[in-house]
Amino acid sequence: MLKEAIKTSIFDLFKIGPGPSSSHTIGPMKAAYDFLQRANLMTDLTDNQQVMIHLYGSLSATGKGHGTDRAVIAGLLGWLPETCDPNEFTTLLKNEDDIYLIKIQEKQISIHAKNIVFEKGRYDSPHPNTLVFKLLSDHKIILEEEYYSVGGGFIQRKGENLQAQNDKTPTFEFSTMKEFKEHLLKNKMTLTDLMIANEMSLTGLSRRAIYQKIDDVLEAMNKAVKRGLRHKGILPGTIKLRRKAPILYNQAKSLASASDSFMIFLNAYCMAASEENAAGSIVVTAPTSGASGVIPGIFFLLRNHYHYDKQKLREGMLAAAAVGFLIKHNASISGAEMGCMGEIGSASAMAAAMLSYCAGKSIETVEAAAEIAIEHHLGMTCDPIGGYVQIPCIERNAMGAIKAYNAYLLASSGNTAHQKISLDSVIKVMRATGKDMSKKYKETSQAGLALSATEC
Numbered sequence: 001m002l003k004e005a006i007k008t009s010i011f012d013l014f015k016i017g018p019g020p021s022s023s024h025t026i027g028p029m030k031a032a033y034d035f036l037q038r039a040n041l042m043t044d045l046t047d048n049q050q051v052m053i054h055l056y057g058s059l060s061a062t063g064k065g066h067g068t069d070r071a072v073i074a075g076l077l078g079w080l081p082e083t084c085d086p087n088e089f090t091t092l093l094k095n096e097d098d099i100y101l102i103k104i105q106e107k108q109i110s111i112h113a114k115n116i117v118f119e120k121g122r123y124d125s126p127h128p129n130t131l132v133f134k135l136l137s138d139h140k141i142i143l144e145e146e147y148y149s150v151g152g153g154f155i156q157r158k159g160e161n162l163q164a165q166n167d168k169t170p171t172f173e174f175s176t177m178k179e180f181k182e183h184l185l186k187n188k189m190t191l192t193d194l195m196i197a198n199e200m201s202l203t204g205l206s207r208r209a210i211y212q213k214i215d216d217v218l219e220a221m222n223k224a225v226k227r228g229l230r231h232k233g234i235l236p237g238t239i240k241l242r243r244k245a246p247i248l249y250n251q252a253k254s255l256a257s258a259s260d261s262f263m264i265f266l267n268a269y270c271m272a273a274s275e276e277n278a279a280g281s282i283v284v285t286a287p288t289s290g291a292s293g294v295i296p297g298i299f300f301l302l303r304n305h306y307h308y309d310k311q312k313l314r315e316g317m318l319a320a321a322a323v324g325f326l327i328k329h330n331a332s333i334s335g336a337e338m339g340c341m342g343e344i345g346s347a348s349a350m351a352a353a354m355l356s357y358c359a360g361k362s363i364e365t366v367e368a369a370a371e372i373a374i375e376h377h378l379g380m381t382c383d384p385i386g387g388y389v390q391i392p393c394i395e396r397n398a399m400g401a402i403k404a405y406n407a408y409l410l411a412s413s414g415n416t417a418h419q420k421i422s423l424d425s426v427i428k429v430m431r432a433t434g435k436d437m438s439k440k441y442k443e444t445s446q447a448g449l450a451l452s453a454t455e456c
């Protein structure tokens with residue numbers, strides 16, 4: 001094996017937390033929380049302390065619309081994405097002059113919007129989503145940490161290898177689809193068995209506990225879709241975008257016998273979860289918050305229209321996770337690194353794998369479906385208007401799901417031996433395309449749709 005084996009847990013990929021962005025909300029909250037823990041280990045604290053946070057790159061360009069400043073305050077208050085109250089979270093920094101008291105070693109430090117600097121200048125950093133935290137005592141820096149929010153809510157501290165943070169070894173080491181399939185063939189095992197065995201070895205959880213956690217993730221997805229189908233009105237932010245999911249849902253129900261009602265239902269489900277994300281409500285990163293409508297929409301369809309049972313849906317999630325791991329490991333799931341193909345493209349590929357596996361298709365068909373889905377998202381830019389995860393993001397979730405469904409249909413028809421491009425190859429192409437893409441199109445809101453809409 002040439003590359004280091006994948007050591008990501010399923011539950012690092014599918015994380016429950018508040019929207020609207022895994023890289024700009026969940027990641028920064030986790031970074032701030034980590035900094036708080038490290039600050040608590042300091043010994044030479046005086047009474048005159050201050051915390052400064054500097055945001056760079058895409059976090060600076062679109063952090064306001066994505067709630068990065070709120071997320072940083074939340075993390076410094078000791079909140080974590082999976083347990084924080086989304087209502088309390090959205091009230092943070094409602095007023096620019098709100099002051100919060102954070103506690104470091106029983107000493108209270110006041111923090112407000114001015115402690116968070118949206119840096120405009122260039123900064124020498126290996127990742128476009130960079131945060132620098134400083135703890136000052138008597139105006140002297142006594143602790144400084146640099147973090148990278150690398151997509152999907154994953155963070156990396158400067159000098160640390162994300163993979164090395166887990167010293168466990170997966171039972172079946174793989175870093176490519178080719179190696180994954182070799183294990184299946186050699187050990188005469190299913191995708192489910194391989195994924196469960198690896199999760200057990202990486203997390204120490206039992207098979208039963210893993211299934212319980214997948215059920216929790218699915219329930220969070222179910223709730224997000226249901227809430228979004230109910231909630232009407234205007235989404236937060238300056239765009240004043242009206243929610244559309246309840247309208248689509250009612251339209252689909254009234255057209256239940258028409259041939260296109262199926263697509264309208266799917267659009268409604270995906271947009272429901274995505275609109276909840278835009279509202280800062282609780283969603284599941286799948287693999288990111290921006291793309292948190294695609295897989296939940298497909299899941300909701302499979303459960304309520306296809307009536308797939310719990311076990312089938314769990315296994316579908318394992319297939320989705322396998323594809324997500326491969327993309328994350330060999331390209332990236334971050335919009336700031338890959339453009340939107342990294343978020344919606346990845347989610348679409350994962351959903352295509354889920355659809356195929358749930359339908360009982362072979363591993364070759366699962367691979368082909370994922371490959372086709374990525375292929376038709378290559379080069380897709382990330383240019384959210386005003387930095388809000390709303391336009392084009394919400395509709396893109398619906399489009400990503402529709403493409404996933406078609407990728408599954410295309411992969412299922414005919415012989416997969418005709419498939420000329422492998423999943424591993426298209427992921428390489430994705431990586432190369434993402435590298436070549438101008439920085440302007442990677443979650444900066446400085447070009448593309450974001451710019452033309454500003455002109456309007």
Ligand code: SF4
Nearest residue numbers: 290335340343382393
């Ligand atoms: S355009 Fe795509 S990648 Fe960019 S914020 Fe929206 S969903 Fe995420």
